[in-house]
Amino acid sequence: MDRITIDRVRLDELLNRERATATVRYPKSRALALQAQENMIGGVPMQWMEVWVGSHPIFFATAKGNRITDVDGNELIDFCLGDTGSMAGHSPDATVAAVQHRIGELGGITTMLPTEDAIWVANDLARRFGMPKWTFSLTATDANRWVLRTCRQLSGRSKVLIMNYSYHGSVDETIIALEHGVAKQKPGNVGPAVDPVMTTRVVEFNDLAALERELADGDVACVLAEPALTNIGIVLPDEGYWEEATRLTHAAGAYLVIDETHTFSAGPGGCTKAWGLQPDIVTIGKSIAGGVPIGAYGVSAEIAALISTDLDGDYIDTGGVGGTLAGNALSLAAARGTLEHVFTDEAFARMCELGERFRAGVQELIDRYRLPWVVAGLGARAELRFCAEMPRNGGVSRDAHDAEVEEWLHLVMLNNGILITPFHNMSLVCPTTTAADVDQHLTVLEVAVAELAG
Numbered sequence: 165m166d167r168i169t170i171d172r173v174r175l176d177e178l179l180n181r182e183r184a185t186a187t188v189r190y191p192k193s194r195a196l197a198l199q200a201q202e203n204m205i206g207g208v209p210m211q212w213m214e215v216w217v218g219s220h221p222i223f224f225a226t227a228k229g230n231r232i233t234d235v236d237g238n239e240l241i242d243f244c245l246g247d248t249g250s251m252a253g254h255s256p257d258a259t260v261a262a263v264q265h266r267i268g269e270l271g272g273i274t275t276m277l278p279t280e281d282a283i284w285v286a287n288d289l290a291r292r293f294g295m296p297k298w299t300f301s302l303t304a305t306d307a308n309r310w311v312l313r314t315c316r317q318l319s320g321r322s323k324v325l326i327m328n329y330s331y332h333g334s335v336d337e338t339i340i341a342l343e344h345g346v347a348k349q350k351p352g353n354v355g356p357a358v359d360p361v362m363t364t365r366v367v368e369f370n371d372l373a374a375l376e377r378e379l380a381d382g383d384v385a386c387v388l389a390e391p392a393l394t395n396i397g398i399v400l401p402d403e404g405y406w407e408e409a410t411r412l413t414h415a416a417g418a419y420l421v422i423d424e425t426h427t428f429s430a431g432p433g434g435c436t437k438a439w440g441l442q443p444d445i446v447t448i449g450k451s452i453a454g455g456v457p458i459g460a461y462g463v464s465a466e467i468a469a470l471i472s473t474d475l476d477g478d479y480i481d482t483g484g485v486g487g488t489l490a491g492n493a494l495s496l497a498a499a500r501g502t503l504e505h506v507f508t509d510e511a512f513a514r515m516c517e518l519g520e521r522f523r524a525g526v527q528e529l530i531d532r533y534r535l536p537w538v539v540a541g542l543g544a545r546a547e548l549r550f551c552a553e554m555p556r557n558g559g560v561s562r563d564a565h566d567a568e569v570e571e572w573l574h575l576v577m578l579n580n581g582i583l584i585t586p587f588h589n590m591s592l593v594c595p596t597t598t599a600a601d602v603d604q605h606l607t608v609l610e611v612a613v614a615e616l617a618g
Contacts, residue, residue, distance in 0.1 A: 167536040167552050168617055175568055178615060182575035186218045189579060192235040193223045215586045217574040227254035229596035232583060240583040241601050243591035248426050251451035251544070252506045253594040259454030262501025266494055274492040281496040285460075288503050292433040293424070293446045295462025300491040304425040304449025305333025307459040308388065310485035311445055312337060315386035315419050317477045318470045325378055325387045325418070327369040329558025331395030332388060332423050332447075337363045342559055368557035369393055370402045375409055379416035386419040386445075391435035394426035397549040397561040397588060398540035410442050419444040419467070425459075428452070429519070429592065430543035432512045438543075454506060456498035511595040515544035518593045518602050522546050525606040533617040548573075548589040573612070580608045 187194075197220030200207040206214045213221050223235045230253055232240045245251050252259065266281075267273065286298040301307045312324050312335065324337050332338045339353045340360040347366045349359055365384060367374035378384070391406065393399035413420045422443040424434035428451055431438040436446055444467055449459035463471070471479060479485060523541035526548065530537050536552045549555060551564035570589060577584050582605050584591050591605065 165531070166534060168534045170536065170569065170616065171618060172568070174618060175572060175616065179568060179572040179575070182572060182579055183218070185579045186575055189238065190218075190220075190222055190234065190236050194220055196223045196235065197221060212587075217571050217578065217586065222578070229253045229256075230594050230601060238581065240578070240581055241604060242583045243593070243597075243605060244583045244585045245592045245594055246450075246455060247585050247587065247590075248429070248545075248592060249450040250455045251429065251592060251594055252454040252502050253596045254455065256454050256502060256506045256595070258501045258505030259456070259498050260501075262497045263456065263494060266497035270493075273494040274489055276488070278491070279493045279496060281493070281500045282491065285496050285499045285503065288500075289448075289452075289460060289462055293436050293448075293462055294433070295443075295446050296465050297468040298460055298462045299485070300496065301449070301459035301461070301485075302457045302487060302490050302495070303333065304423065304447055304459040305335055306487065306490070307447040307449055307461040308332045308335045308338075308421075308423060311421055311447055311461050312386065312388065313485065314467075314471065314477075314479075315421065315445075318467070318474065319385040319417070319419065321383050321385035321418070323363060323365055323383045323385060325365040325367065325375075325384045327389050327393065327558060328366050329396040329562050330369070330388075330390050330393055330423075331426065332390075333425075333449075336360065338388070340364050340366050341562075342366055342368065368559055369399055370405055370556045372405070372408055372412065376412050376416075379412060379418060382417065384416065384418045386421050387413045388421045388423060390423050391427050391430075391439065391441060392542055393558050393561065394542070394545070394547075394590075395588065396558045397555060397564065398542050398545065398547045398590075399555050399557060399561050400540060400542070402556070406439065406441055421445040421447060424448045425450050426545070427542060429515075429545035431516065432507065432509050435542075452503060452507070453495050453498035454502035456495050458495040458499055506595055512543070515593050515595060515597070518597055518599060519544040519546055521599065522591060522593070522602045522605065525602070526609065529606070529610055529613055533613050535613060535617065544593045546591050572616075576612045577605075577608060580611075582608050 197207055208214055224232050225235045226233045230242045232242050289298050290296050326338050328342045337360055339350050341350050347361050365378040367378050420443045425448050428434045445463050447461045519541055523539055523546040526539040538549050538554045549564045550566040550569050555561035
């Protein structure tokens with residue numbers, strides 16, 4: 165199929181119109197943004213919030229389910245959902261009840277003592293992901309950081325291996341990418357303790373030959389990977405990729421760590437269960453406590469046995485893993501309420517059905533308007549990339565970035581009541597998302613692309 169070429173002059177006109185609309189649509193947010201500059205770095209409580217399009221972030225007043233109301237009274241259908249952190253929806257009733265019960269009736273948030281909820285959550289995660297032993301953190305970044313240290317300790321090896329443009333939070337060893345085939349720390353990396361080239365090997369996703377080559381020296385403790393790339397657009401594995409990648413990893417004496425933090429969208433047990441993956445360790449975070457901070461990692465029986473018999477590893481103090489607030493009663497109560505009552509098999513079935521409805525609808529628009537774009541889906545998650553062929557690795561997907569098209573797309577969605585993820589072009593559905601919400605998203609998108617295509 166012949167694809168159109170985006171008219172950059174037309175795009176510039178449309179982008180300027182949306183910028184102008186945004187300047188008058190959010191006066192209270194603009195005033196708060198100016199006030200916030202006084203005592204917050206970047207004018208936001210967490211600097212990633214600076215990434216939102218427009219001249220300032222939108223301040224919100226209320227959020228429930230898949231709806232956000234900003235301080236100017238605009239209602240947004242939320243397909244960002246906290247960049248997966250609120251995949252359960254905002255303030256799910258079961259999560260709210262569990263948190264209120266923990267804080268109000270039972271009392272205690274952080275006590276350095278375990279609760280029965282911790283047992284329930286660990287059992288449920290074991291059921292979902294097949295890893296029998298679990299430890300809890302406050303973020304998936306923490307979980308990944310602790311796991312890398314554990315793998316190095318148990319293997320006696322110094323290096324880790326990641327996929328180019330995979331996402332594992334702000335773990336030092338993962339802020340690295342391939343540039344013309346050479347591993348280099350990512351531009352702008354803030355104050356690394358050491359150059360990550362010293363700690364990390366990096367290969368392109370779906371490149372089995374590169375994986376085998378980088379494992380050959382025998383210095384890799386573990387391969388840390390998303391089952392599908394997510395933060396650089398959705399890049400899905402080739403048929404049979406993970407079976408062979410797992411074999412190569414284990415044959416080289418390295419452990420396989422699967423990060424399900426974003427790919428939990430694929431189903432009740434993430435891609436690990438949906439695709440029958442065989443990792444040694446699973447890490448996860450963000451969404452499993454309904455927006456309350458949490459992270460976790462689960463290990464195989466073999467890894468658990470190695471940890472328990474490792475007399476040289478100080479796993480219970482600052483020499484190893486942990487944190488005073490990790491595994492706290494509040495986050496585990498929230499996780500139990502969310503996993504038990506919100507992220508049910510039935511809820512995931514509906515979410516994945518709506519995710520596919522959206523992906524198919526976007527594909528129909530791409531085909532009808534002959535857009536030079538692609539769309540990929542991963543259960544409840546779908547994402548556009550501004551290229552004519554589906555990327556097979558992170559480098560190609562990164563090269564498809566188009567800042568002007570992305571800003572226009574995000575602004576036109578926002579100005580028409582649709583919120584999508586600021587860092588890329590991901591749309592996510594939650595248990596309260598409806599078919600009508602998905603269709604409204606598609607309607608706004610169709611009007612936009614019809615204008616762009618001319």
